[in-house]
Amino acid sequence: GYPLLTVTEEQINKTRVIKIKQQRFIADGSADDENLQWKIPVTVFTKSNPKQIAQQILLETPETTITLDNISEDDWIKFNYNSIGLYRVKYESETLARLNEAISNKAIGPQDRLMIQNDVAALCNAGHQSFVDYLKLLPSYADEDNFTVWKSIASNIGDLTSLLQYTNYFGEFTKYRLNLFSSIQKKLGWDADQNENPLSAMLRPMILSIVGKSGDQNVIDEAKKRFERHIAGDLIDPNIRGAVYVIVARYGDESTQEALRKLYFAADMTEEKVRLLRSMGQSIEPKIIENTLKFVFEGDNVRMQDSISGLVGCTSSCDGRDLVWKFLQKNWKSLVERFGDKSNFLIAFVEYGLSDFADEKTASEIKSFFESMNTPLVARPVKKVLETIHMRSEVLKRDSKAIEEYLKKQ
Structure with a gap:
């Protein structure tokens, strides 16, 4: 773990009185029995001068209070200038909401923009904050243009996607996700401009995949057209090829799969x-996912070292995860025999194949199954998977109702 600063504030006339409390941050939200404390260099900067540190202290005690003068009630403040310090910051909801302005007009740098949302996502997973705060924060990133920031958002939204797939309001979340990523997708388009920033070329396929999987019909139709032309010999730009493949595979039928397999062999x-x-x-078709697992693991279609890529692709949906879990149970002994009981691929199959479940029942099944299999190599990965599933299950218990209410108001 490392430090978490909890910030609470009070406005008195033109003075902001800020209380700072430190504690150990543990990713799964468990309590710190050791009550660790650090010496933390803390910096604060404000709306009135976003390029300069307003106050800097060395926090050596469990908590302290600082004051900022000549600051209006609506002014934002941010801790950890340029996000140089190795600590997370928890703001009150109102304090966090004020930062929307600093994010949307890019008054703060990309590293700070990245870490604000990344801290909130981590705090939500650990139970320190509600994911509603995270969902309220993200629209301020609609005009974000930094690859690293979007990559972090996409990762956090990906985790949330796999979690909310287990709810009955996933459709509302998918609309939210589409709205969030549509603006940057339209800016980037499909094709690279001359002298384009290389990071834009890296960002484009990631955004296209998300928007396509969120149901944007224009993107889906364009992906299908480009795929047809690709098969006919008009090759897709390699930079976006993966995104096109994902979109057409998601909405395609068995003939699409056959085309993908032909491309694979060629x-x-x-x-x-x-x-x-x-x-x-x-x-989204369970039968196709089953056939994919057979294609990947039966016969010699796929090299052993590439099989994990095929398995991971199958875990993008609830049905897919269930099928992967059934496949691993049915074939575990033969996988151990084929890959070897010391193979890191076994670890990958466990960690990448099973971490996205979100219910204690499946966790219990996983625990019982691997206890009976006696594969010492995966004991720690299984423990890690069980901890992850438990954490995800707890997030749903804590936040699901509030997330649903928020999304249904959008």
Whole structure:
């Protein structure tokens, strides 16, 4: 763990009185029995001068109070200038909401913009904050143009996506997700401009995949057109090829899968084969996911070292995760025999295949199954998976109702 600063504030005329309390941050939200304390260099800056530190202290005690003068009630404040310090910050909801302005007009740098949302997501997972705060924060990133910031948001939204798939309001969340990413997708388009920033080329496929999987019909139709032309010999730009494969695999039928398999067998480069493998199992049709697992693991279609890519693709949906879990139970002994009981691939199958469940019943099944299998190599990965599932289950228990209410008002 590392430090978490909890910030509470009070406005008295033109003075902001800020109380800072430190504690140990543990990602799964468990209590710190050791009550660890640090010496923490703390910096604060404000709306009135966002390029300069307003106050700097060394926090050596469990808590302290500082004051900022000549600051109006509506002015935002932010701790950890340029996010240099290794600590997370928990703001009150109102304090966090004020930062929307600093994020949307880019008054603060990309590192600070990244860490604000990343801290909130981590705090939500650990139970220190509600995911409603996170969902309220993200619209201020609609005009974000930094690859690293979007990559972090996409990762956090990906985790939330796999969690909220287990709710009956996932449709509302999908609309929210589409609204969030639509603006940047329209800016980036499909094709690279001349002299384009290389980071834009990296951002484009990530955004296209998210928007396509969120149901944007224009993006889906364009992906299908480009895929048809690709098969006919008008090749898709390799930078967006993976996104196109994922979108057409998701909404396609068995003939689409057959086309993907043909491309797989024709591909010379491992990178291209892996792209195709990752896409195949992302179908919304359970039968296609089953067939993908057979294709990946039966016979010698796929090299052993590439099989994890095929398996991971199959875990993008609830049905897919269930099928992967059933597959691992049915075939675990043969996988151990094939890959070897010291193979890191076994660890990958466990960690990547099973971490996205969100209910204690499945966790219990996983625990019982691997206890009976006696594969010492995966004991720690299984423990890690169980902890992750428990944490995700707790998030749903804590936040699901509030998230549902928030999304239904949008």
